[in-house]
Amino acid sequence: GSDVDDGGTSDRLDAIEHLLREHAEELQVLRLQPPPPAVPSESPGVSPHDPTAVHAQQPTSRFCPTATDSSSPFSILGFDHNGSRVDSTVRNDDVGPPITIPFGHQTSTSNVLVLPQCRALVGDYPDEFFFRVESSRFRAAEARSFMSPSHEDPQQHDGLERAICDQYLDSYLARVYPFHPFLHRDEVVRIYGEVMERQIDFDPESAMVLAIIALGAIALEPLDSQAEDRPWETYFRRALRILLASWTFNFSGDVTIPQALVLCAVYFTYTAEPLMAWRLVHMASTSIQQLLSRYKNLLSSEPQVQTLTRLSWVCFNMESDILAEFHQPRSGIELLVDSMPFPNYGENASPENLYALAEISVRTLLNRIHHSLFFTDSLTIFTGRSKEAASLSSHLPVLNPDTSHMRVCDELSRQLEAWYDGLPEEVKPELTGATRGNRQACLLRLRYWSSKQNIYRAFLIYVTSRAWEHGEVVPQAVLDMCGTCLHACRMYLMTARHLIYERTPYTYSCAMACLTSSLLLSIAARSSPLQHLAEDIGTIHQVTIAHLEPWAQPQTSIKSAYEIACLIATKQHFDG
Incomplete structure (x- = not known):
C-alpha cells in the first residue's frame, strides 16, 4: 500500500543522510593512515566502454544502513519521533573535510586547461582564464x-x-x-x-x-x-x-x-x-x-x-x-x-522534493571530493610535498598518487555507489541514459558521472604527465582507475545531451564539465599507455562541439570553451 511505500522511501532517504554524516570521519582516518609497505594490489580489469563495469568494481558500502536502521520517517531531516536531534546526524566540524569547496581547489576547467599536457594541445592560457572572460563581459x-x-x-x-x-x-x-x-x-x-x-x-x-x-x-x-x-x-x-x-x-x-x-x-x-x-x-x-x-x-x-x-x-x-x-x-x-538538517518536506514528500534532497546529498559528496582530492592540504598529504612546494606548482594536481590516495578514492567511490543505491526508485536515474527520465533525473545522472570522473582524475593526470619509455609499465591498478575516469568522462558527454539542449539552471556547469571531459579524453588519446581507452576521440570532439555550440554567444566563456573544443578537434584530426 501507499503507507508502506512512503515508509520505504523515507527509510531510503534516511540511509542517504546517515551515509553523508559519516563521510568526514571515514575520510580523515583514511587520509592520515600510514601507507602499508606492500605494493597496491591490482584491481579487477574494467572496460571503460561497459556502463555496468563501474558498479561491478565497487564493493558494497559498509556505511549505508539498511532500512531497519531508521528510527522514523523524520530521520532524514535530523529528528526522531519526539522532534529531537538524531545522534547520527550530529557533525563534528573539526573532523575531516567539511562539505565546503575549499578556496584554491584545483578542480576547475581552468585548472585542467593549464596542465602541461593540455598546453601541448591548445597552447598557453592564463590562470583562471574562464573567470577572466566572464568578468570582462560588456x-x-x-x-x-x-x-x-x-x-x-x-x-x-x-x-x-x-x-x-x-x-x-x-x-x-x-x-x-x-x-x-x-x-x-x-x-x-x-x-x-x-x-x-x-x-x-x-x-x-x-x-x-x-x-x-x-x-x-x-x-x-x-x-x-x-x-x-x-x-x-x-x-x-x-x-x-x-x-x-x-x-x-x-x-x-x-x-x-x-x-x-x-x-x-x-x-x-x-x-x-x-x-x-x-x-x-x-x-x-x-x-x-x-x-x-x-x-x-x-x-x-x-x-x-x-x-x-x-x-x-x-x-x-x-x-x-x-x-x-x-x-x-x-x-x-x-x-x-554544515550544522543544519536537510530540508523538511513532510512525511509525504513529492518526487520533486525527493529530487531536491538527492541533489543536496550528492552536492555535499562532490564538495568532499573537491576538499579531499584537489585541495593543497590534501595534495601535501598524498605527495609528501611541503605546502610551499605545492603552492609553487599550484595548477598541478596529484602527480604521484600513493596508496593513501588510492584508499581515499576507493572510499569516495564506495560512498558514491551507496548514494546511488540508496536513492528511492522513483527518483533513481538510469545511468547509461538509455532511459532519459525527467530533467531532474538527467541532472542526478550527470552528478553521478561528474563525481566518478573527479574521484579518479588524478590517476589520469599522473599517467599523461610523463613520457613512458619503451618497456615501462603503468601499474594495472592505476590503469584501471584511468579507465574508470575516462569511462565517466565519456558517459558524461554522451548523456549530457538530455539536459544541455534545454534551458535549465545547469547550462554553465554542464558546458564546462563537457569541456573538461573532452580535455581529459584528448590528453589520454596522446598518451601511449591510454590510447586504447580513447580510440573514439573523433566522436568525442563532435559531441562536445555540438553540446557547446548552441550556447556559444559572443564574449562568453562558453564561446571560448567552444573555440577550444574546435581547436583540439582540428589538431587531433590531423595528428591522427
Whole structure:
C-alpha cells in the first residue's frame, strides 16, 4: 500500500543522510593512515566502454544502513519521533573535510586547461582564464538599464497582461520550480494572485512575482530563438531594480527579499551568467544568515525556520556549482548548512522534493571530493610535498598518487555507489541514459558521472604527465582507475545531451564539465599507455562541439570553451 511505500522511501532517504554524516570521519582516518609497505594490489580489469563495469568494481558500502536502521520517517531531516536531534546526524566540524569547496581547489576547467599536457594541445592560457572572460563581459548597457528605466516602454509599467502572465506562471511551475522547490507551490500561486490583483508595485513581493514571470518566459524560449521581443528581460530588470534597493536599505529582515534574490540568481543561471548568479546568491545568503541569527534552535519545526532552511540549501547548491569553477569569496552559507538538517518536506514528500534532497546529498559528496582530492592540504598529504612546494606548482594536481590516495578514492567511490543505491526508485536515474527520465533525473545522472570522473582524475593526470619509455609499465591498478575516469568522462558527454539542449539552471556547469571531459579524453588519446581507452576521440570532439555550440554567444566563456573544443578537434584530426 501507499503507507508502506512512503515508509520505504523515507527509510531510503534516511540511509542517504546517515551515509553523508559519516563521510568526514571515514575520510580523515583514511587520509592520515600510514601507507602499508606492500605494493597496491591490482584491481579487477574494467572496460571503460561497459556502463555496468563501474558498479561491478565497487564493493558494497559498509556505511549505508539498511532500512531497519531508521528510527522514523523524520530521520532524514535530523529528528526522531519526539522532534529531537538524531545522534547520527550530529557533525563534528573539526573532523575531516567539511562539505565546503575549499578556496584554491584545483578542480576547475581552468585548472585542467593549464596542465602541461593540455598546453601541448591548445597552447598557453592564463590562470583562471574562464573567470577572466566572464568578468570582462560588456555589461555597461545592462547596468544603465538596471539603474534607470527611462528607455523602457511606459505602458509596461502600467500593468501586465494577466493571460500571458498566467502562461508564464504555468511555465515556471512546470519547468523551473522542480529544480529549486524552496517555496511551496500553493504559496507561489497565492503570492502571484495577490500581487496581480493589486498590480505590480515597488516592493519585494512584486519583485518576486516579476522574477517568477521572467523565469517562466525565458524557460519557454527555444535555444535557437532570434526573437527581438524579449519580454522576460523587462520583467527581470524591474525585479532586480526593486531588489537592489530593498536589499540595500533593509536591515530588519524580510524573508521575501532573499527568496526573490535567489529567483533572480536562478534567472542568471538560465542565461548562463555564473558570476551574476554568484553575486545575487551571495547577497541572499547574507540576508538568510541575518534572519537565522534570531533563532536559537535551527532544528525547530517552526515554519519560518523551515522556510529559511530550504532557502539555505538552495543557496548552498547554487554557490557550490559556481565555486567549483571560480575561486570567488564564500558567502558563509556553507558554514550554516554544515550544522543544519536537510530540508523538511513532510512525511509525504513529492518526487520533486525527493529530487531536491538527492541533489543536496550528492552536492555535499562532490564538495568532499573537491576538499579531499584537489585541495593543497590534501595534495601535501598524498605527495609528501611541503605546502610551499605545492603552492609553487599550484595548477598541478596529484602527480604521484600513493596508496593513501588510492584508499581515499576507493572510499569516495564506495560512498558514491551507496548514494546511488540508496536513492528511492522513483527518483533513481538510469545511468547509461538509455532511459532519459525527467530533467531532474538527467541532472542526478550527470552528478553521478561528474563525481566518478573527479574521484579518479588524478590517476589520469599522473599517467599523461610523463613520457613512458619503451618497456615501462603503468601499474594495472592505476590503469584501471584511468579507465574508470575516462569511462565517466565519456558517459558524461554522451548523456549530457538530455539536459544541455534545454534551458535549465545547469547550462554553465554542464558546458564546462563537457569541456573538461573532452580535455581529459584528448590528453589520454596522446598518451601511449591510454590510447586504447580513447580510440573514439573523433566522436568525442563532435559531441562536445555540438553540446557547446548552441550556447556559444559572443564574449562568453562558453564561446571560448567552444573555440577550444574546435581547436583540439582540428589538431587531433590531423595528428591522427
